Amino acid sequence: MRVIVSTLLIVLLITVSGFNSNAYGSGQEKKERYLVTFENQGAKDRVHIPQHNVVYDFSSFSVSVVEMNENAANGLANNPHVTAVEKDSLVHAHSQSQEADWGLTRIYGENDWETGFTGTGVKIALLDSGIAEHPDLQIAGGAAFLGGSRTNSEDYTDENGHGTHVAGIVGALNNEIGTVGIAHEADIYGVKVLDKNGSGFLSDVAAGVDWAVEQEMDIINLSLGTSSHSTALEKAVNEAYEAGVLVVASAGNSGNRGGNNDTVMYPAKYESVIGVGATNQDDERPSFSSTGPDLEAAAPGVQILSTYLKGDYARLSGTSMAAPYVAGNLALLKNAYPDADHKEIREMLQNHYTIDLGSTNRYGYGLIQAPHKNKEVEVEVEIEDDEHAEEEFVPSLNVTVDHESPANGKLDVTISTTNQNGEKVQEAAIDLLINAPRGKDQQIEGFTSEEGIYTGTIDLHRNFYGEYLISGRVTHPEFKDNKDVSYSFTLAR
Numbered sequence: 001m002r003v004i005v006s007t008l009l010i011v012l013l014i015t016v017s018g019f020n021s022n023a024y025g026s027g028q029e030k031k032e033r034y035l036v037t038f039e040n041q042g043a044k045d046r047v048h049i050p051q052h053n054v055v056y057d058f059s060s061f062s063v064s065v066v067e068m069n070e071n072a073a074n075g076l077a078n079n080p081h082v083t084a085v086e087k088d089s090l091v092h093a094h095s096q097s098q099e100a101d102w103g104l105t106r107i108y109g110e111n112d113w114e115t116g117f118t119g120t121g122v123k124i125a126l127l128d129s130g131i132a133e134h135p136d137l138q139i140a141g142g143a144a145f146l147g148g149s150r151t152n153s154e155d156y157t158d159e160n161g162h163g164t165h166v167a168g169i170v171g172a173l174n175n176e177i178g179t180v181g182i183a184h185e186a187d188i189y190g191v192k193v194l195d196k197n198g199s200g201f202l203s204d205v206a207a208g209v210d211w212a213v214e215q216e217m218d219i220i221n222l223s224l225g226t227s228s229h230s231t232a233l234e235k236a237v238n239e240a241y242e243a244g245v246l247v248v249a250s251a252g253n254s255g256n257r258g259g260n261n262d263t264v265m266y267p268a269k270y271e272s273v274i275g276v277g278a279t280n281q282d283d284e285r286p287s288f289s290s291t292g293p294d295l296e297a298a299a300p301g302v303q304i305l306s307t308y309l310k311g312d313y314a315r316l317s318g319t320s321m322a323a324p325y326v327a328g329n330l331a332l333l334k335n336a337y338p339d340a341d342h343k344e345i346r347e348m349l350q351n352h353y354t355i356d357l358g359s360t361n362r363y364g365y366g367l368i369q370a371p372h373k374n375k376e377v378e379v380e381v382e383i384e385d386d387e388h389a390e391e392e393f394v395p396s397l398n399v400t401v402d403h404e405s406p407a408n409g410k411l412d413v414t415i416s417t418t419n420q421n422g423e424k425v426q427e428a429a430i431d432l433l434i435n436a437p438r439g440k441d442q443q444i445e446g447f448t449s450e451e452g453i454y455t456g457t458i459d460l461h462r463n464f465y466g467e468y469l470i471s472g473r474v475t476h477p478e479f480k481d482n483k484d485v486s487y488s489f490t491l492a493r
């Protein structure tokens, strides 16, 4: 058992401490944010700071916000071009502003998370180092399994920070402070299976899975892993999945620069588990993110802002940060498709709610995307007056994103036809061509009903975000004029 423990320990330490190993943040030291003031803008260029350590680079004044360890900060303070190096602190807390992590906006769109699904009513178990009390978190419950025994079930307080960070990515509250989680109204449960050093026994993880199934959780997140297969762990996650629970796990931080090896860890590697790799702000795989044929999806996992110990916030990197984004997104999909079962939700994620980033070995199905609430667009098509026509069509086009069909994403296109007096016209022939952003052109043909309405369907393929163009004709033998219909719209991320 010692071997297993040390494997878990190593994996988790890598996860918690991020991926950099240079003077700006090496080993297990927690990096902190510093405000670095330069003597002038030119001095900024003369002082070399690795780009990935820079959190903000203000263009209007000569200050940079840098994440680094204390040694690096002391070194910078002695640089003649640097006026001051100050540790960032929560003095701005009273400014009462909330900052959404960059990762949330990549999944959801700039401000769309504010009007989107929230994960309400979905139960998510976070098997991790527990969750610390935090003003930006509401914890629905939890349990603790440590060292092969169930401890006081209430005692799931996080002593490491890892679990609290994962919790905030899913469920940091939408309020005036700190940051906001992707599924900020989901019920999050802290299941403590890792101790203050971030290590735990496989048996504790299995016990946590068992607890989650028993408590009828909808989703389990495992931001942990080991490089060796365990029959017992596989059995635990398989049975959770068979019981209807979606199981998400981080793929691991064992990737290399080339990204060609199979380095996906267990339990992510198992068929029943959605294995998640990390992306950075350029939608690219950071070299630490594990690769292999069992990778299923990718999510933001570099410099992710979330809740931390002592009511604080921290930016951490790792596939540990990417997995909870997927767990939270699955909660949004459950809101969007309440009648779908867990397997349909998983297929939906794979086929409709990812952006293809290339190599499946590195990104699986691609970067996850959040479902949006129904978008409705109604457009009156302008008709030029035709003095020879006694009557003329006034077709109007109505486009609705349909979230009701669980099996696949569809877009309803409704054409309604009226004459110039506003009376409905039946049996008008509809012939439309739809140019989708990716995939084949589609055609819609039919006749309007007694109510003067025809509804056709556009099939949404993978990567369906982008601009659509609908064009065609509405004709009727009893009317002199045929009417051209043209309408374009964009499904925004």
Ligand SMILES: [Ca+2]
Pocket (backbone or CB within 6 Å): 098, 136, 172, 173, 174, 175, 176, 177, 178, 179, 180
């Ligand atoms: Ca908040």
Ligand SMILES: [Ca+2]
Pocket (backbone or CB within 6 Å): 267, 268, 269, 270, 271, 272, 273, 274, 275, 294, 296
């Ligand atoms: Ca898998």
